[in-house]
Amino acid sequence: MNLHHVLFFCFFSALCGGNSGINIYTGPEGGSGTINCHFTLPGNRKFFCKNECKGEDILVQTDDVRANRGRYSIEYKGESSGRGIVSMTIRNLTQSDSGTQYRCGLGGSLVPDSFWDFEVRVSDELLDRKSGFIRTNIEGENVTYPCIDAVNRSRIFFCKGECKKEEDILIETDKSRAQSGRYSIEYKEGSTFGLDVTITQVLKSDSGQYRCGYGRALSPDSSRTFSVIVVDAPTTSKPTWTHRPSSTSVPSASTPPPIISSQGVLLYVGLTLVVVFILSSLAVLIICIKRNPTLCGLRTRGNSDATNMEISPYENCPPVSKHEDSTYQSLSPASMDQDETYETL
Structure with a gap:
């Protein structure tokens, strides 16, 4: 079976449109x-x-x-550079597959190391x-296709x-670059594909078959035919790519930055912080109790306002014995002199 492979890395951004939302791909019903x-x-x-x-x-x-x-299959191909390609195939496409958001990735499915998100749509108008x-392009995007x-x-x-x-001819020129309305064509010496064509602010009416190439349009020397599908913008969008940083990962100019962490990662991070906070609090409390074995609760003293403060949260604490060299004694409100806060024993 002749399967058409879609390069999901957007041909080094040559095929990427102006919309940063989720990528959409349309396949033929039954194909x-x-x-x-x-x-x-x-x-x-x-x-x-x-x-x-x-x-x-x-x-x-x-x-x-x-x-x-x-109906699903997956295949992994590693490259000498350490990068990898995950190829996913869906067979016998049905209308129930349409509108579904898919994800391919490495690591666990709930907390992946790296993943791509995309949407699949199924059309019965694609005869082949x-x-x-x-x-599939979103209305309002600027889209570029290579020749x-x-x-x-x-x-x-x-x-x-x-x-x-x-x-049928949109542009025909002997120059390296030309533009006509929303359509443009440009030849870039040394670029990946050489010749690129662009449609700005695509409309649903732009959907159809196009051709670009060299020579004359009606009798080309070489050309490429491709289809353009334009749909309404989706109501929601999800991150199209992300990865969890690791000690072995070195970002480069060709590596897209992470867009947003997955909800699962945020949940695990939040729970971890809560557990660390609780354990730290318990550790501090244990250290305080060991250093002050006579204290059943938390007792604090300060003299900035010439008063004593004592907090004992537990009611079943035994009375604290007094030493002869004690500096302070507790005074009842009835016997306390208004002008005297402390009494020396």
């Missing part, structure tokens, strides 16, 4: 698709889950290189069941539809 999640940290346990990633929401979880479960997942590099760079073009008529 299959694979998404590749690229991670900068190595890991042994791999997982693929949906929604809250609890119980039955965990679709595949394994310490092996690959694993299958029903082998098309796999197609990156293949070629030897002949004297003329570049960008068109929509079948590109068989003059009105």
Whole structure:
């Protein structure tokens, strides 16, 4: 089966739109698709889950290189640089898969070391069941797509539809960069893909088939055809990528910063702080009791305002014996002189 692989790392940001929300991918009903999640940290346990990633929401979880479960499969490929790629495949896509939020990652599914979040939508308008997942854009984004590099760079073009008529041509130029309204094309010497095309502020009406390449649009020397799908912005968004810092992780220019920690991590951190606080308080109390064995409760004395303060929270404490060299004695309110606070014995 010819599966279309979606590079989930956004082609080094060349494919990333202006919206920082969750990534959306659309697949054909009845077809299959694979998404590749690229991670900068190595890991042994791999997982693929949906929604809250609890119980039955965990679709595949394994310490092996690959694993299958029903319509879902996962495969891990390590790179010499220490990075890893987690490839997830969903077969026989149905409408029940549409609108579901998925997660792929390394580590535990509840408290992962690294993970990607994305949403899958299923369309019955994609006639080619082998098309796999197609990156789906949010209305209002600025989106960029790469074109293949070629030897002949004297003329570049960008068109929509079948590109068989003059009105299908959006841009055709012999310059390295050109713009027409919301459409632009640019050739960058030494870049990853060479030629990029951009649509700013995409609309739902921009959905359709496009072509970009070299030569003339109606008779190209080389070209690439791709589909653009534009949908309404989702009502909620989730972090698309995050990782827990570790001593072996060294951030680099190509490593996206963590966006937000997962709720599970925050919960564990909060509980840990509470436990540490309680244990610290108990330790201080024990030390105080050992240093003052005659005290059953907490007794504090101060002379800044020429008064004595004594706090005894427990009522069953035995009376404290008086030494002959005691400096203070307790005075009852009835016998206490108004002008005298202390009495020397």
